Amino acid sequence: MKVLLTGSTGYIGRRLKQRLINNKNINLRLFVRNKKSLSSNLSKDIEVYEGDTFDKKSLKEALTNVHTAYYLVHSLNRSDYKNLDKISAQNFIEVAKECNVKRVIYLGGLGVKNKDTSEHLLSRLETGEVLSEQDGIQTIWIRAGVIIGSGSTSFEIIRNLTEKLPIMTTPKWVFTKAQPIAVDDVLDYLEQSLFLKYDKNLTVDIGAEELTYKDMMLQTAKALGLKRYLIPLPFLSITLSSYWLNLFTPVPFKVAKALIEGLKSEVIIQNSNAKRYFKDITPMPFIKAVKKAVEEIETNQVISRWSDNAGKIWEKDHTKEIADAIFIDRKEIDISNISNEKVYKSFITIGGKQGWFDYDFLWELRGIIDKIIGGVGLKRGRRSQDELRVGESLDFWKVIDIKENERLLLFAQMKVPGSAWLEFKIKDNKLIQSAYFYPKGVLGRAYWYILVPLHYFVFNNMITNIVKKAKKM
Known part of the structure; x- marks a missing residue:
């Protein structure tokens, strides 16, 4: 099977690339904006195409003879990312159909559209809708919320706040519910989607136990062997919270603000397709995911970080x-x-x-x-x-x-x-x-x-x- 991976230098893409390279049942092809961003020791058997999703000519070259394509592209670092994401997804799915691609696998955000949905999450949801609307090509849409792993944005924020602040004054969003998931479990779902015996569009919501963000911080403190206290304050605005994250975590203000806006909405699983179609995957508990992430950092085994593509x-x-x-x-x-x-x-x-x-x-x-x-x-x-x-x-x-x-x-x-x-x-x-x-x-x-x-x-x-x-x- 010829498989195309986009976003192979990003946080998820770089880790997924390592798995796919080791999968003997596929022939892997990479689509990157610049070949320099790839490791110099990459096997000569891996095809590499250079271009971007706003250039249909380079897309067509990369998607020709491909059976399944991963879409792991996001334009968050650009000011007009919401519009660019839709154009990018539309280009990709149109060219994929033209090239007779059979399946597209997309990793998007967990959540629903309502008046509180952040622009960032809305962009992720709309991208999934664009990829799923094209007749004649199947889309498997994996939806994840808070991803916990060494180098992930969510984990870096939670870990840095927990390590640096014994007493935290927090906004009311700490009571928002979410279903976090370990990065290794996300990779399991993405890899197994290659061989899923199902021929229609499918949306798969994934996550482990249901927790509030307060629960996550306290469990992270427990995993780190720390005692922490959280004092919620109702008057901390999104902007103030963003500056707070900007000062105490590695995440810059722009990214922090986009993420904080999303914390108003619950990110809870809306369907049972993960259990129905991926029966052999059991997401690891939050605290185990935190301990594994910390171990990777301490042993210098971090494969990718959220800032790799910033x-x-x-x-x-x-x-x-x-x-x-x-x-x-x-x-x-x-x-x-x-x-x-x-x-x-x-x-x-x-x-x-x-x-x-x-x-x-x-x-x-x-x-x-x-x-x-x-x-x-x-x-x-x-x-x-x-x-x-x-x-x-x-x-x-x-x-x-x-x-x-x-x-x-x-x-x-x-x-x-x-x-x-x-x-x-x-x-x-x-x-x-x-x-x-x-x-x-x-x-x-x-x-x-x-x-x-x-x-x-x-x-x-x-x-x-x-x-x-x-x-x-």
């Missing part, structure tokens, strides 16, 4: 933009007495718990300021402290290029009046560290000149300590 970085021609950078801060240091491999291993550990090789308090201050003005801040950290891959987040940076024993290029996703990059490159027995900045107007230029004195200390110490660490390896 930010529109692939639309940029970074090579051209860096060449046009007006300001450059470049440091060089001789490394002829150290192997390139050790120097590379040293600088790719930057950020996260490792820190920035010195002056971490300045980076923390910059992260706090970024959070206050609605940026991503430093709290995203890293997926793994020992390895990086193109497309994933590193504090308030994004990895846009990495070449083993040669180069690491980061693009700034913090709030800055312009565009900024940080590059580490090994060339001619030298480590070359470059900060590039393309300012936006007078404010951008002022921003750079104000930071020049700090750059002197921060960047000098950074390159020196990178080499010191390499020598100790």
